[in-house]
Amino acid sequence: MQQKLxxxxxxxxxxxxxxxxxxxxxxxxxxxxxxVEHCDLSIELFTAIFTGEFLRAIIxxxxxxxxxxxxxxIENKEHYISRVDEVISFLQKNDLTSAHKILEDGFLxxxxxxxxxxxxxxxxxxNIGVIDKAKHYATLYIEEIGDFIQANxxxxxxxxxxxxxxxxxxxxxxxxxxxxxxxxxxxEDKMLEIFEQLLExxxxxxxxxxxxxxxxxxxxxxCAQFIKHFYxxxxxxxxxxxxxxxxxxxxxxxxxxxxxxxxxxxxxxPVLRLVEYLEGKVEVNDLERTYVLEDGKVVYKNKVPNxxxxxxxxxxxxxxxxxxxKYVSFLDIVNPxxxxxxxxxxxxxxxxxxxxxxxCTFCDISLDYIAIYQNTTAEALVDKIEKxxxxxxxxxxxxVDEAAPPKVLRALSLKLIERNVKITWWTNIRFxxxxxxxxxxLMADSGCIAVTGGLEVASDRLLAxxxxxxxxxxxxxxxxxxxxxxxxxxxxxxxxxxxxxxxETIDSLEVVKQLFExxxxxxxxxxxxxxxxxxxxxxxxxxxxxxxxxxxxxGFASNDLYHVDPTGADHPKYTEGLNTALHAYLNNRDYDKxxxxxxDFPVPSTTHPKDMIEGxxxxxxxxxxxx
Numbered sequence: 150m151q152q153k154l155x156x157x158x159x160x161x162x163x164x165x166x167x168x169x170x171x172x173x174x175x176x177x178x179x180x181x182x183x184x185v186e187h188c189d190l191s192i193e194l195f196t197a198i199f200t201g202e203f204l205r206a207i208i209x210x211x212x213x214x215x216x217x218x219x220x221x222x223i224e225n226k227e228h229y230i231s232r233v234d235e236v237i238s239f240l241q242k243n244d245l246t247s248a249h250k251i252l253e254d255g256f257l258x259x260x261x262x263x264x265x266x267x268x269x270x271x272x273x274x275x276n277i278g279v280i281d282k283a284k285h286y287a288t289l290y291i292e293e294i295g296d297f298i299q300a301n302x303x304x305x306x307x308x309x310x311x312x313x314x315x316x317x318x319x320x321x322x323x324x325x326x327x328x329x330x331x332x333x334x335x336x337e338d339k340m341l342e343i344f345e346q347l348l349e350x351x352x353x354x355x356x357x358x359x360x361x362x363x364x365x366x367x368x369x370x371x372c373a374q375f376i377k378h379f380y381x382x383x384x385x386x387x388x389x390x391x392x393x394x395x396x397x398x399x400x401x402x403x404x405x406x407x408x409x410x411x412x413x414x415x416x417x418x419p420v421l422r423l424v425e426y427l428e429g430k431v432e433v434n435d436l437e438r439t440y441v442l443e444d445g446k447v448v449y450k451n452k453v454p455n456x457x458x459x460x461x462x463x464x465x466x467x468x469x470x471x472x473x474x475k476y477v478s479f480l481d482i483v484n485p486x487x488x489x490x491x492x493x494x495x496x497x498x499x500x501x502x503x504x505x506x507x508x509c510t511f512c513d514i515s516l517d518y519i520a521i522y523q524n525t526t527a528e529a530l531v532d533k534i535e536k537x538x539x540x541x542x543x544x545x546x547x548x549v550d551e552a553a554p555p556k557v558l559r560a561l562s563l564k565l566i567e568r569n570v571k572i573t574w575w576t577n578i579r580f581x582x583x584x585x586x587x588x589x590x591l592m593a594d595s596g597c598i599a600v601t602g603g604l605e606v607a608s609d610r611l612l613a614x615x616x617x618x619x620x621x622x623x624x625x626x627x628x629x630x631x632x633x634x635x636x637x638x639x640x641x642x643x644x645x646x647x648x649x650x651x652x653e654t655i656d657s658l659e660v661v662k663q664l665f666e667x668x669x670x671x672x673x674x675x676x677x678x679x680x681x682x683x684x685x686x687x688x689x690x691x692x693x694x695x696x697x698x699x700x701x702x703x704g705f706a707s708n709d710l711y712h713v714d715p716t717g718a719d720h721p722k723y724t725e726g727l728n729t730a731l732h733a734y735l736n737n738r739d740y741d742k743x744x745x746x747x748x749d750f751p752v753p754s755t756t757h758p759k760d761m762i763e764g765x766x767x768x769x770x771x772x773x774x775x776x
Contacts, residue, residue: 152424154178155353156187159369160194160340161308162361164477165490169497169549170359170389170416172466177417180464183424186351190372192475193347194340195308198298199237199291201230203339207294210335211301218300221260222293228258229294236287240477245276248283257286260293284480284492292481303334305367308479321703322401325367329374329407337371344372348380355427357420359389366391373407386410386423394513394683394708396440401704405442413438414517415502417458460502460523465533468496469540484735486639486672489575489599495547496537500530500561504551506579508616509603510693511646513683519551527560531568538572548576552602555583562595575599575637580619580627589634597636602628604640604664604673607657611646614693621660625765628669639672640664644727645720646678647686647693647712652753654723655744658730659755663762665734672735675727677720680710722750 156171171187178185197203208226211217222229236257239247250256257263266289272278292308299306319325333341348356356376358369373385385408393413404411412419419438425431433441436450479491489495503522507514514520538544553576565572573596578584580602606612609620619627628638642661644654664670680687680697687710690697695712714720726748733739739746744755758764 150354150428151184152354152427153352154183154185154420154424155347155351155356156185157344157347157356157358157369157372158187158189158191159358159360159365159372160191161368162189162191162365164192164195164308165479165492166476166495166497166547167468167471167473168359168361169466169468170361172468172471172497173463174357174416174420175470176464176467177458178420178424179467181421183421186353187470188347188351189471190340190344190347190368192472192477193343194336195477196237196475197339197343198336199233199294201234204230204233204294207298207302207335211297214301216301219261219293219297221258222297225258225260229260232257232290233294236290237477240284240287240291240479241475243280243284243478245280248280251283251287252279257290260290261296262289262293281480284478288479288481291479298336303336305334306336307364319363319395319706320700322403322705323703325370325705326403328367329370333371337368340368341372341375344375345379348376348383353383355384355386355424357386357388357416359416360387360391361389363391363395365389370404370407377407384409384427386412386420388412388416388419390518393516393518394681395706397683398702398707399440399447399705402442402445402447404705405447409441410436411440413440415458417463418456422456460499461525461529465536466498467540468537473541473543484672484674485637486599486601487674489547493545494541494543495545496534496541496543497547497549498530498533498537500548500550500553500557500576501525505554506552506618508618510615510685511605511643511678511681513681514685515683515688524554524557527557527564530561531564531570534565534570534572544572546572546574548574550577552577552579555581555588558592559588562591562597565595566591572596573598575601577601579617580604580624582623582627584627584630586630586633589630589636593634593636599637599639600631601639601641603643604661604670605643606646606649606653607642607660608649608653611649611653614648615646621761622765622768625664625667625669625762626769628664629667629766629769632668632671637672638670639674640670642673642675642731643678644675644723645714645717647690647695647714648716649678649718649720650716651718652756654718654720654727655752656755656757658727658744658747659757660762661731662734662740663757663759665737666740667762667766669762669766673731675724675731677724680712682707682710723748726752 156174158168158171162168167189175185175187208223239251272282295308360366360369376383376385387408392411410423422437426436434450435452437452437455439450440447441450501524504519505522507519575598578600604624605615612620631638686693694716695714697710697712699711730747745752
């Protein structure tokens with residue numbers, strides 16, 4: 150029997166734009182004449198929850214349960230209920246008329262977030278500033294409702310990571326299994342109601358869930374469980390980033406009470422072979438990179454050699470059928486790069502598969518999504534871009550590469566200009582010397598508005614341990630080149646790297662401060678280092694001066710590791726100070742404050758000269774004069 154597939158993005162992934170996994174598979178499967186539909190259950194559920202009718206049911210549920218956290222919502226329930234439909238409509242359309250209405254005194258109820266709104270934010274002049282301010286206020290109002298739901302009705306509720314706490318570092322399946330045996334919450338009931346409508350509409354024989362993040366797993370398993378109870382003829386498969394990184398040692402059979410197949414790495418080959426298996430064209434042992442249950446045991450089927458679908462041969466992702474009119478633009482924090490992630494609509498496309506560098510010691514370089522580097526031509530990329538714009542009507546692109554290669558970015562920029570294709574785009578890069586002032590300007594001319602990249606620890610000693618292939622001086626020159634071309638730069642920052650001491654942490658903050666002060670970077674975010682099992686550090690911790698102490702694998706997931714760093718600082722105590730300082734620099738202030746100002750415990754003064762970054766820039770100026 151010919152199979153019909155339904156590809157599902159489960160709650161909650163992204164709410165401002167479509168996550169690309171199902172679009173990639175849809176484009177590929179249609180080229181192979183496999184009937185396939187896809188849906189974004191994430192945005193469908195969100196827009197079903199945030200309606201006046203459903204909010205009334207939520208508040209009544211809290212009252213019936215005598216759960217009264219965030220009491221202002223209950224006290225002003227009619228105010229909240231009467232505004233939610235208009236607010237969601239505005240967040241979808243961003244129209245000026247609604248923006249003015251939202252900003253009228255008394256239009257929005259003032260709860261626990263809006264009562265603390267930052268009134269010092271400098272909004273842009275004119276209509277743009279009005280819309281942005283309204284988006285910010287509307288977002289805080291929606292977040293107040295979200296807080297109320299989580300505190301009173303569904304402890305797992307969150308906008309982008311539903312039930313993440315029971316899927317993160319879940320070495321055992323026990324807790325997931327326990328919660329799957331509980332009665333569904335009001336939110337889950339609504340999700341299953343929508344999901345059943347999709348099943349009835351599309352009549353699939355195989356449902357494939359993409360699980361990009363831990364926060365997608367539980368919702369996907371709830372839906373899979375529903376299928377097994379009420380549509381037992383439908384087969385269920387899981388795949389995606391979470392499976393690829395966390396389930397590579399899977400042993401526990403209990404997850405197969407809800408699913409039939411779990412595939413790893415790129416989905417095109419495994420899903421196509423799975424279709425052939427279900428149609429009786431191949432045997433179970435012919436499956437590729439796929440877990441199944443046999444005689445009560447988890448078995449990994451991977452017939453080799455696998456069919457290789459090279460990046461250059463894959464068709465454009467097919468976004469047709471996704472409800473672009475439903476996506477919402479949030480503006481919760483005024484960090485310029487975080488805003489790009491949560492606000493505007495972006496078509497997501499991969500320039501190259503994998504990472505051309507593939508050496509960073511904290512990264513999962515042993516896994517295919519990093520290790521297998523494949524390119525395509527600029528001509529083919531622009532063909533895909535034009536098709537996607539035609540399908541979606543959106544001209545903004547987020548190229549989702551691990552690290553976009555400079556050579557390909559040059560070719561792509563030239564081709565976009567040559568063919569007069571007008572798009573706005575941004576991507577992730579390495580701050581390598583190839584990004585000259587000339588290349589940065591060329592990228593800007595082709596529509597590039599922002600780049601993200603890893604400055605990481607901002608320490609030359611530690612950057613060498615990471616094998617980042619850059620130093621602080623080079624990062625300075627490259628970020629300056631981008632900024633001079635009016636391309637915004639966001640730096641990923643890391644603290645807590647193995648053997649990083651207190652002095653290096655403070656010196657890293659000084660580097661970050663000076664980069665902001667000299668307008669080399671305009672956005673950044675601190676992440677505390679975590680050892681992962683697939684990275685060189687996780688595989689050989691002794692080479693980096695740390696000892697891994699757990700967690701103990703119990704048959705299900707394995708990714709994050711706990712470690713002891715005998716020579717490093719007490720890293721968590723720096724979190725608040727680092728973030729407070731960064732917030733000031735993001736707002737272009739307090740550069741004159743000493744490092745001690747940001748911490749409530751003694752810290753050393755920086756060892757870096759106050760003009761270190763300026764010195765690197767002056768050297769670059771002198772070199773340019775010589776050339």
